[in-house]
Amino acid sequence: MDWQDSKRFVSHLDLDTFFVSVERLKNSQFMGKPLIVGGLSDRGVVAACSYETRKFGVHSAMPMKLALRLCPHAIVVRGDSESYSYYSRLVTDIIAESVPVMEKASIDEFYVDLTGVDRFFGCGKFMSELKSRIRKETGLPISYALASNKLVSKVATDDAKPDGQKEVAHGQEKSYLAPLPIDRMPGIGRKTSTLLQQMGVRTIKTLSEIPVPMMQNLLGKHGVELSRKANGIDPTPIVPYSEQKSISTEETFQQDTIDMKFLNSELIRMTEKLAFQLRQSKKLTGCVTVKLRYSNFDTVSKQMVIPYTASDTVLIAKAKELFAKLYEKRMLVRLIGVRFSHLVHGSHQISLFEDTEEAVRLYQAMDILRNKYGEETVKRAISIPPKPKKV
Missing domain, CATH: 3.30.70.270 (Reverse transcriptase/Diguanylate cyclase domain)
Known part of the structure; x- marks a missing residue:
């Protein structure tokens, strides 16, 4: 063709x-x-x-x-x-x-x-x-x-x-991929690569020749997808870029409060939760928004465009900075919310120069525990909220 x-x-x-x-x-x-x-x-x-x-x-x-x-x-x-x-x-x-x-x-x-x-x-x-x-x-x-x-x-x-x-050129997809090592194929990680190489599969050409039922038995749905890709077939659409993509969370309190320790811990807890979600979806955020609703139902928010990151430490600092600019002292707070927008795909790599090797491993260990036992398993002590003081 x-x-x-x-x-x-x-x-x-x-x-x-x-x-x-x-x-x-x-x-x-x-x-x-x-x-x-x-x-x-x-x-x-x-x-x-x-x-x-x-x-x-x-x-x-x-x-x-x-x-x-x-x-x-x-x-x-x-x-x-x-x-x-x-x-x-x-x-x-x-x-x-x-x-x-x-x-x-x-x-x-x-x-x-x-x-x-x-x-x-x-x-x-x-x-x-x-x-x-x-x-x-x-x-x-x-x-x-x-x-x-x-x-x-x-x-x-x-x-x-x-x-x-x-x-x-169109029609040359399969022949172009054929001589390449299987490690060049997106979607083949270290474990899959090791498994395939143990079977004698070292090139994408060999991978493309394995019957689909065998690939399915070996790797399930992922095996079927790899078989299709090895033949140069990929119907995946372009996902239009939008700066409006976001993730957010908010909390309406049972009782309006001015307890700063409580509000601060809630802000940190929500930011930490969203940062974990970012890393799980392998995304970075470029904009942080904090929202407050007072007891009179007035709602205010501020946002800040920031360097792309998924770091708890960076995002908590930005959220606290925005909260400090928003909060009018002695006014009862009814709701607090945090939103991350301007999302792009990416890993924590952009923050590696701010972290030591130990810090990177700590992030990974904490996320592993959260994955296994739930988001609330590991958290900063300061994010465990005290009961709000009655007014």
């Missing part, structure tokens, strides 16, 4: 070594040098690293001490989440105003649906010009791949890096 007969034109864009690229924009002396973004202490964690360090075995989420042992001449800088959020939004705005439909997959990844654009401009030319515009207006290198679906475009973007572009 000819490329032009394809009904879908999907492109995946990925900002190359995003944190590193931003740091190089801020300081040109870092250009071409081995650079690590993360915690500055030996107990810190690598949040991002340049290509120059990767050849020594350095990778993100690695303990900083080990990274410097592997690449002792690397330059280490503490990350700047405010700058990364700023540049992410800058690129988001450029893409959003240029394409019919955009999905923001993470702070530095995007999918765009160009179906129909081929009739007027040609998708390849359109994407090449968009890439140039992003580079010109932001200074950031970005790679992209154009294909008939999200899966193939994402895999192909890795082949386009750094700062490159690639097209996989």
